[in-house]
Amino acid sequence: xxxxxxxxxxxxxxxxxxxxxxxxxxxxxxxxxxxxxxxxxxxxxxxxxxxxxxxxxxxxxxxxxxxxxxxxxxxxxxxxxxxxxxxxxxxxxxxxxxxxxxxxxxxxxxxxxxxxxxxxxxxxxxxxxxxxxxxxxxxxxxxxxxxxxxxxxxxxxxxxxxxxxxxxxxxxxxxxxxxxxxxxxxxxxxxxxxxxxxxxxxxxxxxxxxxxxxxxxxxxxxxxxxxxxxxxxxxxxxxxxxxxxxxxxxxxxxxxxxxxxxxxxxxxxxxxxxxxxxxxxxxxxxxxxxxxxxxxxxxxxxxxxxxxxxxxxxxxxxxxxxxxxxxxxxxxxxxxxxxxxxxxxxx
Ligand code: NAP
Ligand code: ZN
Ligand code: ZN
Numbered sequence: 373x374x375x376x377x378x379x380x381x382x383x384x385x386x387x388x389x390x391x392x393x394x395x396x397x398x399x400x401x402x403x404x405x406x407x408x409x410x411x412x413x414x415x416x417x418x419x420x421x422x423x424x425x426x427x428x429x430x431x432x433x434x435x436x437x438x439x440x441x442x443x444x445x446x447x448x449x450x451x452x453x454x455x456x457x458x459x460x461x462x463x464x465x466x467x468x469x470x471x472x473x474x475x476x477x478x479x480x481x482x483x484x485x486x487x488x489x490x491x492x493x494x495x496x497x498x499x500x501x502x503x504x505x506x507x508x509x510x511x512x513x514x515x516x517x518x519x520x521x522x523x524x525x526x527x528x529x530x531x532x533x534x535x536x537x538x539x540x541x542x543x544x545x546x547x548x549x550x551x552x553x554x555x556x557x558x559x560x561x562x563x564x565x566x567x568x569x570x571x572x573x574x575x576x577x578x579x580x581x582x583x584x585x586x587x588x589x590x591x592x593x594x595x596x597x598x599x600x601x602x603x604x605x606x607x608x609x610x611x612x613x614x615x616x617x618x619x620x621x622x623x624x625x626x627x628x629x630x631x632x633x634x635x636x637x638x639x640x641x642x643x644x645x646x647x648x649x650x651x652x653x654x655x656x657x658x659x660x661x662x663x664x665x666x667x668x669x670x671x672x673x674x675x676x677x678x679x680x681x682x683x684x685x686x687x688x689x690x691x692x693x694x695x696x697x698x699x700x701x702x703x704x705x706x707x708x709x710x711x712x713x714x715x716x717x718x719x
Contacts, residue, residue: 377503378696379429383421387502387696390429393494394507399444402510404456408715409501409691410435410527410684411699411708412557413618414460417641418487419700427487433501434460434485435529435713437522440513447510455522456513457674459529460485461664462498463509477537477664483509502696504716514670517678524683527557527711528674530664531684535562536673537665538614538637539569546570548611551595551629554640555582558616560710561684563589566614568680574610576626579706585685603629616640623647630657637662686713 379390397403415432417423436458440450450456463483464476471479482488485508486500500506516525535558544550550571552562559575566573567590575586576595583594595606603625610629617640624647627636635658638645652659665673676682687702689695691714699712 375499375503375505377431377499378691378693379431379499380419381429383426383428384419387419387693387700389693390431392499394505395490395492395495397442397444397507399446400509400511401444401507402440402447402450402456402513403442403505403507404436404438404458404513405441406436406438406501406504406506406716407522408437408526408688408713409433410530410557410686411703411712411714412530413703414530414641416700416703417618422643423641425487427489427497430497431486431499431502433503433714434458435526435531436485436501436506437516437526437529438506441505443510450510450513450515455516457516457525457529458485458501458506458508458513459533459664459670462512474668475666477666502691502714511667514674517674519678519681520674521683523686523688523713523715525677526713527561527684527686528677528682531558531561531711532673532677532682533665533670534558534639534662535614535616536565536676537669538639538662539565540665540669540672541662542612542635542637544569544571544612547572549574549609551576551606551610551613552591553613553615553621553626554617555579555586555710556616556618556706557684557708557711558639560585560589561682562614562616563591564680564682565676566590568676568682574606576613576629585709608632610634613637614639618642620644620646624651627651627657627659630655632656634658635660684711684713685709686711688713688715690714691716
């Protein structure tokens with residue numbers, strides 16, 4: 373049986389219908405009937421080959437929720453019929469230092485839900501969630517708590533995973549002053565985490581019309597970077613900044629918002645970062661990155677969301693050739709409020 377997906381055939385081309393014969397189900401894999409899939413800015417980066425690593429045809433989509441319809445003979449952790457979520461990572465070597473430390477997101481041999489070579493002739497790369505079905509290693513199909521609605525939960529599989537991990541790693545004291553730059557798919561979930569973890573949360577946005585919703589997501593204050601002089605009001609006032617912006621910004625101006633010894637954590641993937649080293653040195657700032665999350669933290673994040681009713685604010689649309697392209701265009705225009713989720717027609 374072929375899977376019916378949507379693929380980009382060359383950089384920046386439109387997505388088109390794409391059928392492929394999947395690799396036979398492996399003993400440690402599950403096959404998932406995809407209910408819905410969120411659209412992440414990374415899908416746009418990859419469709420346009422911004423990182424120079426895309427293999428075409430490329431089937432994007434790594435915020436997947438669906439139901440297990442079959443499983444390999446070694447899969448005991450999931451039952452047929454279970455509702456599961458799949459994010460950007462679907463495997464690792466399980467034997468290197470980082471895998472053994474439980475940090476498989478940094479494994480050099482990681483498998484991604486799409487764009488990883490497979491060596492198979494019919495399916496030469498992994499293909500993602502803009503599809504009716506996907507087969508993945510069962511250990512990377514996470515059980516979705518009953519309290520979470522599928523559409524509102526799908527973006528948590530990447531936007532949630534990515535913005536949860538910096539907080540899990542840095543363990544800031546309650547009351548810390550945390551700034552979130554960029555209130556898009558990642559940023560609007562990060563505001564909710566920051567608020568529910570007990571931090572004084574400041575939304576830092578170039579879109580003044582996001583002010584009210586940012587406060588609903590948990591921001592105590594809203595720094596409108598399009599308004600002159602406001603950056604000065606917040607100078608030296610933050611303990612931690614999580615930057616989700618996909619484009620290059622005036623990095624030095626944002627670093628000046630930190631207190632001495634503050635931390636600037638980058639999760640957005642712009643093409644370059646430039647700042648004045650003197651600023652980082654003289655204020656003893658920490659500049660770091662964060663990538664996806666460990667399997668343990670993915671599970672903790674989903675539980676935390678279920679307990680605190682954290683959900684993505686979504687615009688859902690049926691998964692079809694027109695809408696997959698519309699969704700990517702919306703991301704280019706910074707217009708989603710706050711994540712587009714593509715929903716497969718129910719069978
Ligand atoms: P998104 O929904 O497009 O949100 C990005 C936000 O950044 C926008 O809503 C906008 O917020 C702000 N922004 C965009 N262009 C800007 C500009 N020129 N100047 C200032 N602000 C700008 O994107 P996303 O899906 O959240 O993804 C964000 C980034 O994270 C992407 O680069 C993606 O590839 C990356 N990512 C990284 C990881 C990881 O593991 N590290 C995982 C997933 C995604 P305002 O309107 O509020 O200014
Ligand atoms: Zn993503
Ligand atoms: Zn490994």
